[in-house]
Structures are given as C-alpha cells and as structure tokens.
Amino acid sequence: MSSIPFLDLSRQTARLRSEILSALERVIDDNAFSSGPYVEGFEKAFAEYLGVPHVVAVNSGTSALHLIMRALDIGPGDEVIIPSWTFIATAWAPMYVGARPVFADVDPRTWQIAPEDVERKITRRTKAIIGVHIYGQTFDLDRLEQIARDRGIYLVEDAAQSHGALYRGRKTGTFGVVNAFSFYPTKNLGSMGEGGAVATFDEELAYRIRILRNHASPRRYEHVELGYNMRMTGFQGAVLSVKLKYLDEWNARRREIARMYREGIRNPLVEFQKEYPDSAGVYHIFAVRVRDGMRDRLKDYLAERGIGTGIYYPIPVHLQKPFREMGWKAGDLPETERLSKEILALPMFPELTDEEVNRVIDAVNGFGR
Ligand SMILES: Cc1ncc(COP(=O)(O)O)c(C=O)c1O
Numbered sequence: 001m002s003s004i005p006f007l008d009l010s011r012q013t014a015r016l017r018s019e020i021l022s023a024l025e026r027v028i029d030d031n032a033f034s035s036g037p038y039v040e041g042f043e044k045a046f047a048e049y050l051g052v053p054h055v056v057a058v059n060s061g062t063s064a065l066h067l068i069m070r071a072l073d074i075g076p077g078d079e080v081i082i083p084s085w086t087f088i089a090t091a092w093a094p095m096y097v098g099a100r101p102v103f104a105d106v107d108p109r110t111w112q113i114a115p116e117d118v119e120r121k122i123t124r125r126t127k128a129i130i131g132v133h134i135y136g137q138t139f140d141l142d143r144l145e146q147i148a149r150d151r152g153i154y155l156v157e158d159a160a161q162s163h164g165a166l167y168r169g170r171k172t173g174t175f176g177v178v179n180a181f182s183f184y185p186t187k188n189l190g191s192m193g194e195g196g197a198v199a200t201f202d203e204e205l206a207y208r209i210r211i212l213r214n215h216a217s218p219r220r221y222e223h224v225e226l227g228y229n230m231r232m233t234g235f236q237g238a239v240l241s242v243k244l245k246y247l248d249e250w251n252a253r254r255r256e257i258a259r260m261y262r263e264g265i266r267n268p269l270v271e272f273q274k275e276y277p278d279s280a281g282v283y284h285i286f287a288v289r290v291r292d293g294m295r296d297r298l299k300d301y302l303a304e305r306g307i308g309t310g311i312y313y314p315i316p317v318h319l320q321k322p323f324r325e326m327g328w329k330a331g332d333l334p335e336t337e338r339l340s341k342e343i344l345a346l347p348m349f350p351e352l353t354d355e356e357v358n359r360v361i362d363a364v365n366g367f368g369r
Pocket residue numbers: 060061062063086087089090132158160161181182183184195196
C-alpha cells in the first residue's frame with residue numbers, strides 16, 4: 001500500500017503549474033523583480049480578501065512581526081505577552097527591538113493563549129499582546145480585545161497559520177491594531193519562496209511599515225529612521241496572486257478533512273482541539289492530543305503503516321535556550337509543557353484523497369487495541 005505523506009506540496013503545484021509559470025513569465029518580461037506591480041497587485045487582492053484597507057507585503061512572517069514591533073514603538077523596558085505554544089518567530093519579534101517576551105500559558109481544551117493567564121501577566125511595562133491563532137483555529141478574540149482595551153495595550157494577531165479563518169464572521173488578521181501573516185510555502189496560502197504581510201485598518205501604521213520595509217525611505221535616497229530591506233519579490237507577489245484565488249476552496253477542503261477525522265476517529269486515547277463558538281478555523285494543522293504518554297508510540301505505529309505525522313512543537317518556546325537564559329524554566333507553563341509531550345499532527349493538506357483520510361482514521365482507531 002502506498003504511503004500517506006504528512007504534507008505533499010507537489011500535488012498543489014502540479015495543478016497550478018501552467019498558471020504559475022505564465023505569471024512568472026510576466027514578471028520576467030516586465031523586469032518587475034523587487035516590489036513593483038505584481039506585489040502591489042497582491043497587496044490589493046489580499047486586502048480585499050480580508051476586508052481591510054491596508055496590506056503591506058514583506059519578505060517573511062518573521063519580518064512582518066518585527067516591523068509591527070517597530071511601528072508600535074515597542075522597545076527596551078517594554079514587555080510583550082505572547083503564548084509559548086507557537087513557532088519561535090512570535091517570540092523573536094519583541095527580542096529584535098530589545099523588549100521582553102512574557103509567556104502566557106494555553107487553555108488546555110483549545111490549546112490557545114489563555115486570557116486568564118494573560119491578565120495575570122500584565123504589568124506596568126506591558127505594551128502589547130501578540131495572540132497566535134494556533135493551527136488555524138482562532139484564539140479568544142472577544143476576551144483578548146476586551147483585556148487590551150481595558151488595560152490600554154495593543155492587541156496584535158499572529159495570523160501566520162490562519163489565512164481565511166473566521167471569528168464571528170470576520171477574517172482573522174483584522175481584529176488587532178496591526179497583524180501579521182506568513183506565506184511560508186507550507187502555509188494555507190504559501191509562496192514559492194518566502195513571504196509575509198501586515199494587515200491593518202490604521203493608515204499611519206501601514207505607512208510607517210511600508211517605509212520601514214524599504215530602508216525607511218519615503219523618497220529615493222532619503223532615509224528617516226533605521227530601516228530594513230524586507231521587500232517582497234515580484235515572483236512571490238505573482239505566485240501569491242494566483243494562489244489566493246484558490247484559498248477558500250482549499251480551506252473548505254481542509255475543513256471537510258477535519259470533519260472526517262473528527263467524526264471518524266474513535267479512540268479513547270485521542271482528543272481533539274476545541275474550537276471557540278461562532279468561529280470557523282482553517283486547519284493549517286490537524287493535531288490530536290494523545291493521552292497516557294502514548295504520543296510517540298502512536299507516531300511510530302502510524303509510521304510503520306506508512307503514515308506521516310508531525311510534532312508541533314516538541315520544545316515549547318519558553319524552554320528554548322535564549323529564553324532559558326532569561327530565567328524561564330520547566331514548570332513555568334504546565335499546560336504548554338504537557339501539550340509538547342502529547343500533541344501529534346496528522347496528514348492535512350487539501351489534496352489528500354478521501355481514501356487516504358479514511359486510511360489514517362482506520363489506523364488511528366486500530367492503535368492501542
Ligand atoms: C505562528 C507563526 N508565526 C510566525 C511565523 C513566521 O513566518 P515566516 O516563516 O514566514 O518567517 C510562522 C511560520 O513560519 C508561524 O507559524
């Protein structure tokens with residue numbers, strides 16, 4: 001029996017190959033390699049898709065988060081509250097500008113940043129909260145918006161994993177004051193290289209980020225502050241404009257696969273991520289929680305049957321070396337640390353066939369019996 005990959009991008013590429021090649025040819029013919037009309041075209045299309053007036057495309061999600069910190073004037077002496085249950089880039093953002101990341105624990109059912117722990121960790125120095133819509137499900141936007149408003153701090157969304165996810169009918173990445181997306185190739189909307197974007201309703205923040213990404217240069221050879229080269233390339237703008245047209249269709253298929261997993265998997269050792277009411281996640285990752293210390297056994301069991309899985313994340317961010325050196329230690333975030341030992345991600349990408357999904361379901365159901 002053929003194996004079932006955890007992720008196979010080549011199936012998507014095969015379908016879009018000729019459309020993408022002609023888009024790339026246009027970039028070449030127009031010599032529009034860095035920024036330019038294909039990047040602007042994508043910015044406009046993605047802004048319309050999200051329902052925000054401003055999208056600024058950059059060269060990665062990490063850069064988007066970094067520029068957000070700069071645009072909000074966060075710096076030394078400031079604290080930024082983030083989940084530890086995320087990809088490392090969320091935590092680099094405050095570090096890049098000399099601020100201190102303060103890690104909040106997760107809710108054990110939703111695996112999202114826990115509002116109560118955020119409240120506990122707010123101090124006089126707290127400038128912002130970066131919430132992460134982990135695995136493409138939404139965090140508790142109502143509560144976190146409320147906390148941010150009451151305490152006079154910024155709410156930022158890291159929507160790197162949640163392109164197109166809805167909360168009360170509105171897209172994620174449109175709730176915070178200014179929000180980050182990643183277009184790393186494996187994301188729900190992926191470039192063919194590196195890419196990211198910032199989305200906001202705030203014209204001034206958008207302008208500042210637009211300037212900062214290009215050497216802080218409002219006019220040619222004039223530089224008004226410390227800037228960067230974080231521009232998106234023309235190729236990525238062109239590829240993303242092609243792929244954006246398919247995003248809703250792909251997300252619908254991800255939801256369908258998730259529904260099959262949720263309805264089909266019946267194994268007392270396995271739990272699912274709980275979603276917030278009135279939200280529609282986009283299953284960037286479909287992870288299950290495996291109890292009784294059986295996670296690695298299930299991983300091996302599935303591997304023996306040719307089924308690929310992933311662990312997001314084996315080491316929580318607060319226990320990575322740079323943060324241990326700042327005093328964070330095992331035991332600080334018990335729910336997060338438990339997840340890192342119990343989470344297993346199953347194959348999830350829109351091109352998975354029903355037959356493959358059913359084979360994964362049967363294999364998980366056969367485990368431990
Ligand atoms: C939650 C989260 N934040 C930030 C990033 C960083 O994005 P990039 O890899 O585009 O720099 C990623 C993904 O890589 C991510 O998953």
